Amino acid sequence: SYELTQPPSVSVSPGQTASITCSGDKLGDKHVCWYQQKPGQSPVLVIYQDRKRPSGIPERFSGSNSGNTATLTITGTQAMDEADYYCQAWDSSVVFGGGTKLTVL
Amino acid sequence: QVQLVQSGAEVKKPGASVKVSCKASGYTFTGHYIHWVRQAPGQGLEWLGWINPNSGDTDFAQKFQGRVTMTRDTSISTAYMELSRLRSDDTALYYCARHTSAFDIWGRGTMVTVSS
Numbered sequence: 001s002y003e004l005t006q007p008p009s010v011s012v013s014p015g016q017t018a019s020i021t022c023s024g025d026k027l028g029d030k031h032v033c034w035y036q037q038k039p040g041q042s043p044v045l046v047i048y049q050d051r052k053r054p055s056g057i058p059e060r061f062s063g064s065n066s067g068n069t070a071t072l073t074i075t076g077t078q079a080m081d082e083a084d085y086y087c088q089a090w091d092s093s094v095v096f097g098g099g100t101k102l103t104v105l
Numbered sequence: 106q107v108q109l110v111q112s113g114a115e116v117k118k119p120g121a122s123v124k125v126s127c128k129a130s131g132y133t134f135t136g137h138y139i140h141w142v143r144q145a146p147g148q149g150l151e152w153l154g155w156i157n158p159n160s161g162d163t164d165f166a167q168k169f170q171g172r173v174t175m176t177r178d179t180s181i182s183t184a185y186m187e188l189s190r191l192r193s194d195d196t197a198l199y200y201c202a203r204h205t206s207a208f209d210i211w212g213r214g215t216m217v218t219v220s221s
Contacts, residue, residue, distance in 0.1 A: 001167075033207040035150075042200060042214060043150065048207035086150055088208070093166055094140065094152040 002091035006100045013105065018074040020100045022087030025068060030089045032070040034063060037099075038083045046085075047072060079104050107131035109139075109201050109212035116218045122189040125215045127201030134182035135159040138204045141175065141186045143197040144214075151197075155204065156184055191219045 005023045012018035022032060032050050035043035045054050047063035050070065060075045070089075074081055082104045087097040112126040127139060141153040154165035156175040163175045174187040184201060199215045202208040 035208070042211040043202075043208070044211075045207050045209050048209075052206075054209060088150075093164070094155075096142075096150040096152060099149040 002089075002095050004087055004089060004095050004097035006085075006087060006097040008098070009101045009103065011103045011105060012074075012077045014079060015076055018077045018081070018102055018104075020072045020074075020085050020087075020102065022070040022072070022097050023068055024070075024089065024095075027068050027070055027089065028066045030065075030091070032063065032065050033088045034061075034072045035086045035088065036081075036083045037086065043086065074102075077102075077104055107203075107210055109203060109210055111199075111201060111212040111215045114216040114218070116220065117191050119192055119219055119221055121191050121219075122187055123191060123217050124185055124187040125199050125201075125217070127184045127186070127212055129158075129182045129184070129203070132203075134177075135179055139175075139177070139184040140202050140204050140208060141173075142200045142202055142208070144200070145194070145197040148197075153186065153188075153199075158184060188217075191217075193219050195219050 034047040036046045037043040046057050046061050050065040051063045062073045064071050084099045086099045110128045115123050117123050135158045138155045140155045143151050156163045158177045177184045196219045201212045203210040
């Protein structure tokens with residue numbers, strides 16, 4: 001079955017750029033979405049179709065996808081961005097990455 | 106506003122079944138697939154399957170084949186997910202989510218606890 005691999009954790013200082021990767025075989029041939037989940041809350045869509053932002057999502061969130069790796073980038077990271085982030089793609093079914101805990105310190 | 110409202114928490118014994126509901130409002134229920142995703146305590150997201158509210162067609166993750174049923178009642182804009190032969194490792198928060206180009210709207214989740 002298809003697998004998506006994310007680093008368990010990423011740390012970033014406030015105001016700096018955070019990059020969270022998601023790896024899978026020929027992932028660049030698929031569309032990737034990213035979800036943010038804060039403690040006790042439902043996931044929120046932050047990026048879809050690799051690089052599109054839903055309305056209401058700040059411009060500091062961006063995405064890319066090429067080769068075997070998709071990347072979620074948060075430019076000018078803020079304390080409120082501290083959360084778990086999940087990538088998601090379709091193979092023959094829906095697949096989620098294992099999640100990355102972003103710490104802003 | 107567009108929202109998905111889920112039913113309340115459930116406690117079940119091993120071997121029992123649970124049925125969770127997801128009521129849609131603020132949009133045309135039959136216009137978008139509903140997916141079900143679960144999250145065990147402290148763990149990541151796991152996809153269970155989808156239902157097309159218009160046709161009733163379904164598709165499930167292989168892991169849950171034979172154990173999960175998804176139905177809908179279009180008259181009340183509600184989707185249902187039933188999981189049978191519950192085990193302790195089915196203890197999780199079960200979410201419904203609307204799919205457009207992605208999972209753009211999520212319910213608040215229904216906690217299902219399986220314990221003897």
